Amino acid sequence: MISFLIKVLRYEAIIAKKYGNPDVVTGCSVHPLAWLAAYHIAKKYNIRFIAEVRDFWPQIWIASGIKKPNDPMVLFFGAIQKWVYKHADRIIYSLNHGDRYLCDELGVPKNKIFLIGQPMDCKRFDTNKEKLYLLPPQIYNFISNGFICSFAGYYMAYEGVYVMLEALRILESRDLPVKMVFVGSGQEKEGMLNYIKENKLQNALIYDRIPKEVIPVLISCSDVCMAHLAVQGHKEVYQYGVSKNKINEYLYSGACTLYGSFYHDDEVSESGGGIVFEPYKASDLADKIEQVYYMTEEERRQYGIRGREYIKNNHSVEILADKMLKVLFQ
Template identity: 55%
Template structure:
């Protein structure tokens, strides 16, 4: 039995929300006989509340898989000095508690340090040297390059220079580099010059069995008000962050266009974010009774919600910064959309995205409300048998390319090959 530590600040069990990537991999690895420990923060980035108030809290998932939640400093906003303090406190907590984790679960054979933020890499590296374990780096967001590409910061900004130095340091030290965005190698290898021999693409996994099970058994967890809104309706669903780059105002504009044309199509938004008040004001001002703007719902109820929808809506683009996502993205919810059985419509600049190439939906020009409205109407008017093809194609694509068992085969090769 090999012991694997996955150090991921933002990972948690699905019942706490957040990103399920590490949970899904760890479940599969544990079922293959590996001893897996996920080390993460007890303070949720998504709810801004504590999973546990304890400084050190163990959650047993099964005999071979455990979460270790470490208490870190809180923060109210997802940027600023308090967020940075939280990152540093996580690194400090990992190092402080590493001997206790070894005593509980044994020395690690592999330590996988996972960004978003690179201080997790530092903690993973220090632990790997201490316990003589293989050190792998996982990158799901290209900090700090993304700040420069989206126009948020200059390439000479002190934070960009600092994190850029830290990034290259981690890539040099790593025995293996894992990236999850489709073209991450163009940045890590072609631009920064790191060897492709130690660089591996492992995308976002889908636990298809859990999705199907939750879609059937968690229907009652979808709030009654949402179920009533969707009942007997052709509904387009958006889940996620209420941010401008997610195209939420463009989608509301489409709802207005569809209402003016008399199309009996509804738009449902479920999520959270800084634009919620603005979205609600827009809907109220334009009397959009075909729109529902809700708060976050449980992660476990999302499959039931998506399965009840006809179209799933996604969008990712920064206005006036077309180059922002040239290396691809790790957008877990798009995988869920593709597997849901609905048609997916994605506002994204790169037409070779899997949404289009798999035949599961359409990739449209970002912020183009006319094109989105046209596509929605087109899908609405299709015979049910034709519309079902989108879902069939999406599920086939996910099963072949993102099923957790398929990607865990690759992950084992990275960890132990």
């Protein structure tokens, strides 16, 4: 973090000399020191300083149980946070309910904050989803029949991979022709393979990561897309929402999104593009999958239509680019 700050201060004059003085500067909280670098540049050139917030440091540490409220690092970054929010001309946040933290808890004026979520290149997605030939043969053959539930992401416990496999075990015991395909990587891959073997699951495929441009093909061929974002014992971690490209892609895919979350005011629910299930409860996920399985084709299609419309209207590159320009320059 410190090395980044030092490099910005060292090279910003060189960049300005080569490309011209900046008109506005945005500091994005990959870490909070990026804000300080941006503030320095804003003052030097007498331009607008925008603080962009991707994660609420240090709140996320406290909510996840990583650090205590009186930890020196929490106090240090908390002080930076308050100072930056006070001195920024405008604040951009990407979490759907981030205003509850910024305004309700920290007292930031509402006219100073602007929601700009994760952008979605809908045109590129629509082009890529037609490239069926890019699917690895093993995946192509696996999804050629049956009711397909897909997962794309990290093989981590908080991503719900074992919850999903346990749900599949329940569904197989009900003799439902449901298949689950997983593409990704992560530390739980070996454990997932062992779970499949120990429970004699017949309809699961664990695959490695596939190129990002192939993801639209897979999830557009699926009946259900599965996501799970919850930390056991720390419900508050995602209380202000999530900012995940994966959720955008799921909702835009045309499939019904099933999302494991402690909260029901998320974009999956609000868009009407999916259904929320209780996190870490495989039986609830199994019931929700069975619910979607027994829907009519038209009922399932409506979830996809609502999800696509929501993403087009709220996350498309074109929509967010216009919002960004207004925040930066108006």
